[in-house]
Amino acid sequence: MPRLDSDQLLQFAATLPGWQLRPDALRRSFEFPDFVAAIQFVNDLAALAERQGHHPDIDIRYNRVSLTLSSHDSGGVTERDVTLATAINQLKSA
Secondary structure, three states: OOOOOHHHHHHHHOOOOOOEEOOOOEEEEEEOOOHHHHHHHHHHHHHHHHHHOOOOEEEEEOOEEEEEEOEOOOOEOOHHHHHHHHHHHHHHHO
C-alpha cells in the first residue's frame, strides 16, 4: 500500500481529532481513570487491530496509553493507518 503524500496527510489529519501527525507516523495518547481501565482499552484495541490486520505500537504507563501507527512495510503513513486511527477514536468514544 503506498504512503500518503504530505497533502493527503494534511487532509486526513483534519478528520482525526487528537492524533499528531509525524513525518512517518500518527501518534496519540489516551488517559484513563486508572490502570485497569487503560488495560481494558488496550484489550479492546487488540481485538480491533486483529480484525483489521494492522497493529499499533503501544506504550502503557499506568493510566496513559500512547499509540503510534505506521505502515512499516510502506515506510510511513498509509490509508491503513488512517482507517485504524478512525476506528480507535470511535472505540474510545464508545
